[in-house]
Amino acid sequence: MSATAARPRPKIDPINRGFWENARAGILSVQTCDNCRDVHFPGSPVCPRCLSGDQSWTPVSGRGTLLSWVRFHRAYWDGFRAELPYLVCLVGLEEGPLLISNILETDPEKLVIGSPVEAVFETVDEELTLPKFRMRG
Amino acid sequence: MSDGRQLKDRIAIVGVGNTRYGNFPDTDDYGLGAHAFRSAIEDCGLAKDRIDGLLTCRVPYYARMGEILGLNPRWTAAMPAHGRMSGMAIIEAAAALDAGLCDYAALIYANIGRSRRVNYGGDESPGIWDPWGFTSPGAAHALMFQRHRALFGTSTRQLAEVSVAFRHHACLNPDAVMKQPITIDDHEAARPITEPLRLLDFCLINDGAVCIIMTTKERAKDLKKRPVMISGIGAREAYGTASIPNFDLNFWYDQMRDVGTQVYGMAGVAPADVDAFMCYDNFSPTVLFSLEGLGFCGQGEAGSFVEGGALKVGGRLPTNTDGGHLSNSYMQGWALNVEAVRQIRGECGARQVKDAEVVQYAGATPCCRSIIYTPG
Amino acid sequence: MNATEAKTPRPVMGLYDKPMWESINAKAMRLQRCRTCRTWLYPPGPACPRCLSCELEWAPVSGRGRVVSWVVFHRQYLPAYPPPYNAISVRLEEGPCMISNLEGAMPDEESIGRAVRLVYATMPDGMVLPRFVLDGT
Numbered sequence: 322m323s324a325t326a327a328r329p330r331p332k333i334d335p336i337n338r339g340f341w342e343n344a345r346a347g348i349l350s351v352q353t354c355d356n357c358r359d360v361h362f363p364g365s366p367v368c369p370r371c372l373s374g375d376q377s378w379t380p381v382s383g384r385g386t387l388l389s390w391v392r393f394h395r396a397y398w399d400g401f402r403a404e405l406p407y408l409v410c411l412v413g414l415e416e417g418p419l420l421i422s423n424i425l426e427t428d429p430e431k432l433v434i435g436s437p438v439e440a441v442f443e444t445v446d447e448e449l450t451l452p453k454f455r456m457r458g
Numbered sequence: 459m460s461d462g463r464q465l466k467d468r469i470a471i472v473g474v475g476n477t478r479y480g481n482f483p484d485t486d487d488y489g490l491g492a493h494a495f496r497s498a499i500e501d502c503g504l505a506k507d508r509i510d511g512l513l514t515c516r517v518p519y520y521a522r523m524g525e526i527l528g529l530n531p532r533w534t535a536a537m538p539a540h541g542r543m544s545g546m547a548i549i550e551a552a553a554a555l556d557a558g559l560c561d562y563a564a565l566i567y568a569n570i571g572r573s574r575r576v577n578y579g580g581d582e583s584p585g586i587w588d589p590w591g592f593t594s595p596g597a598a599h600a601l602m603f604q605r606h607r608a609l610f611g612t613s614t615r616q617l618a619e620v621s622v623a624f625r626h627h628a629c630l631n632p633d634a635v636m637k638q639p640i641t642i643d644d645h646e647a648a649r650p651i652t653e654p655l656r657l658l659d660f661c662l663i664n665d666g667a668v669c670i671i672m673t674t675k676e677r678a679k680d681l682k683k684r685p686v687m688i689s690g691i692g693a694r695e696a697y698g699t700a701s702i703p704n705f706d707l708n709f710w711y712d713q714m715r716d717v718g719t720q721v722y723g724m725a726g727v728a729p730a731d732v733d734a735f736m737c738y739d740n741f742s743p744t745v746l747f748s749l750e751g752l753g754f755c756g757q758g759e760a761g762s763f764v765e766g767g768a769l770k771v772g773g774r775l776p777t778n779t780d781g782g783h784l785s786n787s788y789m790q791g792w793a794l795n796v797e798a799v800r801q802i803r804g805e806c807g808a809r810q811v812k813d814a815e816v817v818q819y820a821g822a823t824p825c826c827r828s829i830i831y832t833p834g
Numbered sequence: 835m836n837a838t839e840a841k842t843p844r845p846v847m848g849l850y851d852k853p854m855w856e857s858i859n860a861k862a863m864r865l866q867r868c869r870t871c872r873t874w875l876y877p878p879g880p881a882c883p884r885c886l887s888c889e890l891e892w893a894p895v896s897g898r899g900r901v902v903s904w905v906v907f908h909r910q911y912l913p914a915y916p917p918p919y920n921a922i923s924v925r926l927e928e929g930p931c932m933i934s935n936l937e938g939a940m941p942d943e944e945s946i947g948r949a950v951r952l953v954y955a956t957m958p959d960g961m962v963l964p965r966f967v968l969d970g971t
Contacts, residue, residue, distance in 0.1 A: 328589065328591075329581070329584070329588035329589055330588075330589060331586070331588075331589050332584070332586075337586075362701075363586055363701050388601075388605065388707065389601040389602070389604045389605045389608075390601070390604060391592075391597050391600040391601050391604060391652050391653060391654075391655075392650070392652070392653035392654075393591060393597070393651075393652055393653075394649070394650040394651055394652070394653060395579075395651050395652070397577065397579040397580035397591075397593045397594060398580050398581065398588075398591070398593075401591045404591070406650070406653065407591055409587075409590055409591060409592045409597065411601050411702075419699060419702065419707070421587040421590060421592045421702060422590050423590050423591065429653075433608075434604065434605060434608035434609075435608070449589075451589055451590065453590075484849070485849065485880060486848065486849045486880070488879065488880055489849070489850075489879075489880030489881070492879075492880050492881040492886065492888070493880075493881075493888075495886070496881070496886045499886070506886060525879075525883060526879045526880065526881060526883055527881070527883060527886065528882075528883030528884055528886075
């Protein structure tokens with residue numbers, strides 16, 4: 322998908338800033354609790370397991386499993402109209418957390434649920450890089 | 459110690475009312491709410507000044523609703539515009555009535571989403587997955603159905619049975635918005651929205667309002683109609699993946715199992731005893747998930763369970779006999795609870811389930827709820 | 835921006851409010867009255883709060899009322915209203931209570947219970963507002 326101004330952009334806040342900074346450097350990361358090592362996504366102000374406020378964005382392998390996918394035939398934003406129909410995937414990372422993203426694949430027949438996938442990075446502009454996924458192997 | 463089971467058969471629904479359903483730009487939430495309230499008050503024959511509990515849902519300001527209706531209750535609760543709230547609201551009101559916080563509660567739900575052009579996606583409901591183009595609750599259900607299809611072989615033709623049965627019921631319901639019968643082939647040919655889901659898997663978006671009047675068993679005896687008792691309740695939330703709204707990786711199966719254990723245990727019935735089933739159906743897949751979680755069939759078996767018109771009146775499990783959200787009205791569960799009451803009262807005309815005595819409401823959502831109604 | 839240039843805050847125009855503001859513009863304020871039980875409504879609404887009837891008619895008000903209470907604003911919230919300015923609550927003869935302003939004098943300890951009558955103030959931007967003066971002035 323090419324970048325257009327009308328696409329929705331992430332709302333960067335103090336909690337998720339690390340995730341988006343890492344993405345710009347081509348690194349996929351999840352929030353890790355410094356106290357109990359719980360990993361989760363999206364980021365939260367306290368660890369959902371032990372409630373510690375000390376957390377870091379730590380790199381993950383970028384490998385995961387295709388858990389599901391959906392193909393959008395309706396443009397909920399004008400910025401996506403030219404891309405219809407476009408594919409959105411649900412990925413379970415090796416490390417545990419779930420992510421919603423896009424899968425770089427045009428043939429839905431190949432999107433077998435349970436297949437291995439890996440992260441790739443799409444530079445939208447100077448400020449924004451979106452982690453996406455492709456089929457692995 | 460007390461628990462929710464003590465509520466068994468102590469609280470009754472004594473009045474129900476609804477507006478017409480459609481596109482009403484000339485009125486608003488309060489106007490629709492007032493109509494539904496008046497209709498429910500007439501239904502039970504109670505003087506409106508006896509109402510001392512007010513619960514509003516999707517109404518902008520509960521106090522303005524009270525001002526408009528001339529009510530100054532001693533118990534008030536307000537619920538947001540989420541579909542999962544109807545079952546929660548009825549259970550909360552039952553607990554408040556049982557605790558003596560009020561004697562007669564009016565629960566008012568109003569929705570003006572149609573005339574105000576609500577989209578349920580895009581900029582109207584910003585979310586963290588927007589940069590990837592993922593939005594709308596329908597897409598979350600599409601993700602779930604896609605997995606169900608992959609794991610259990612459920613087909614879209616099986617999914618179509620849900621929409622077809624509910625449309626059949628809508629054609630028998632004078633209040634319903636959708637009146638044209640549909641076939642499985644119509645479902646398969648409908649415009650895709652969030653593939654694998656198509657237009658006919660999506661709920662309607664329409665205006666309307668619903669009101670339910672509840673009181674205690676003792677007080678219910680003095681009112682116009684035979685009371686309908688709340689005989690069982692069950693509840694369990696699934697907040698673990700709330701960042702993907704309206705989604706659960708395992709189809710809310712564990713939560714609905716828990717809800718089923720609670721609701722059937724309290725009511726002293728089993729799924730086989732249910733005469734009619736009112737199932738929250740914002741999108742058709744959740745009906746399959748509800749049937750499996752509650753144990754009407756095993757996990758993965760709902761596709762074959764619903765085949766051959768099983769959900770139609772006269773079928774194996776008459777479900778959403780008013781047409782549900784898919785074909786009657788998008789009253790976010792409220793109209794389904796009203797339909798449960800009317801089925802038990804025998805007021806449903808052409809869509810009446812013969813001798814309906816055990817009617818179950820259930821919603822598989824991030825807040826799973828079920829209520830079993832029986833005659834008082 | 836001074837108060838003479840600032841735009842008077844627009845009324846919230848709900849579904850039922852338009853006839854009332856039209857009557858104010860025509861300097862003959864009308865309110866809804868229930869045809870069934872004769873109860874007057876303010877603000878405008880869909881149904882009679884006394885008997886729930888939806889048979890409502892628009893009828894002219896007498897313009898007479900009494901001050902229920904008052905407040906003087908010493909903080910500027912709105913460009914069109916530099917402090918100090920007053921707001922009063924008036925119980926109309928017909929029953930409803932409305933919020934307005936007292937013209938001609940600032941309210942004081944003696945104001946509560948005083949008879950007032952309706953006047954129509956034309957704001958610098960042309961908007962007409964129903965306001966009140968002490969009766970007999």
